[in-house]
Amino acid sequence: MKITIFGAGAIGSHVAARLASRGRSEVSVIARGPQLEAIRARGITVEAPDGRFTAHPRAEQDAAALGPQDAVIVTVKAPAITSVAEAIAPLLGPGTPVVFVVNGIPWWWGENLATLDPGGVVRAKVGLARTIGGVVWSACTVTEPGVVKVQSAANRVIFGELDNRMSPRIQALAEALEGPGMGGVATTDIRTAIWTKLLNNLTNGPICLLTRQDMKTTFSDPVVLAAAKAVMHEGLAIAAALGHAVPGDPEAQILRSVVIAHKPSILQDLEAGRSLEFEALLNVPLQLAREAGVAAPTFELLVALARQAARFG
Numbered sequence: 001m002k003i004t005i006f007g008a009g010a011i012g013s014h015v016a017a018r019l020a021s022r023g024r025s026e027v028s029v030i031a032r033g034p035q036l037e038a039i040r041a042r043g044i045t046v047e048a049p050d051g052r053f054t055a056h057p058r059a060e061q062d063a064a065a066l067g068p069q070d071a072v073i074v075t076v077k078a079p080a081i082t083s084v085a086e087a088i089a090p091l092l093g094p095g096t097p098v099v100f101v102v103n104g105i106p107w108w109w110g111e112n113l114a115t116l117d118p119g120g121v122v123r124a125k126v127g128l129a130r131t132i133g134g135v136v137w138s139a140c141t142v143t144e145p146g147v148v149k150v151q152s153a154a155n156r157v158i159f160g161e162l163d164n165r166m167s168p169r170i171q172a173l174a175e176a177l178e179g180p181g182m183g184g185v186a187t188t189d190i191r192t193a194i195w196t197k198l199l200n201n202l203t204n205g206p207i208c209l210l211t212r213q214d215m216k217t218t219f220s221d222p223v224v225l226a227a228a229k230a231v232m233h234e235g236l237a238i239a240a241a242l243g244h245a246v247p248g249d250p251e252a253q254i255l256r257s258v259v260i261a262h263k264p265s266i267l268q269d270l271e272a273g274r275s276l277e278f279e280a281l282l283n284v285p286l287q288l289a290r291e292a293g294v295a296a297p298t299f300e301l302l303v304a305l306a307r308q309a310a311r312f313g
């Protein structure tokens with residue numbers, strides 16, 4: 001199975017390294033700059049709770065160098081999705097699926113969310129038929145070109161069809177990734193999986209943008225932790241109103257994540273001077289809350305404050 005990871009940031013590099021280490025697929029990455037050169041020269045080194053290893057996927061800057069693939073996994077940040085759609089064509093054979101493993105609400109969620117796919121570029125060039133939804137659970141950071149530090153012990157990528165079918169293609173992707181250090185999961189409810197992950201983003205993203213600290217430091221203050229729990233319950237209400245009731249114990253999930261000395265990706269982007277995923281992670285969930293008639297006063301306040309902090313930070 002030929003699989004290309006489009007985007008070699010922390011998540012993309014981690015997923016590519018795990019896939020390559022399994023030995024079941026021919027793995028390539030689309031990267032650029034120092035990350036591209038490092039992967040070409042030394043491979044991708046992963047430092048994780050389950051150990052340290054180096055994998056050697058093929059690395060290219062131009063998709064045309066690779067040709068059609070059996071699957072493409074897009075791991076760029078939401079603001080870059082349009083540029084990916086413009087560049088992805090050489091990787092697409094007649095039946096090549098494209099998995100969008102992105103934070104927040106994805107571009108394909110609904111027709112009324114035009115800000116997630118300006119001009120409908122992704123819909124036109126990739127299309128819904130090829131598209132597979134994806135969710136990743138992995139707290140990781142690029143510490144230097146070609147090196148990814150993973151702080152979470154339980155890492156996984158969830159694959160789901162937009163119509164909730166259990167299809168052969170999502171099963172094949174899950175099986176290709178499954179193994180030590182990172183699992184692959186095929187789901188028949190990708191939207192609930194997205195909201196389950198999004199609860200973490202809603203609780204830690206805006207608050208950590210304000211504190212400019214990692215989650216462990218930020219939430220060591222019980223007052224701040226109480227605010228995060230309030231946002232979590234507002235997020236649960238939004239998800240339920242949309243028909244995506246989150247199962248299990250979301251509060252326990254939040255409490256597990258806030259003890260990790262990890263900076264959320266939106267804070268990493270701010271510190272690196274990159275575009276922020278404000279629309280997908282914060283603005284659109286707030287829009288959905290308003291459309292559903294769900295009050296989310298704590299979340300709305302934190303988003304407004306985070307917007308100012310990011311603008312003037």
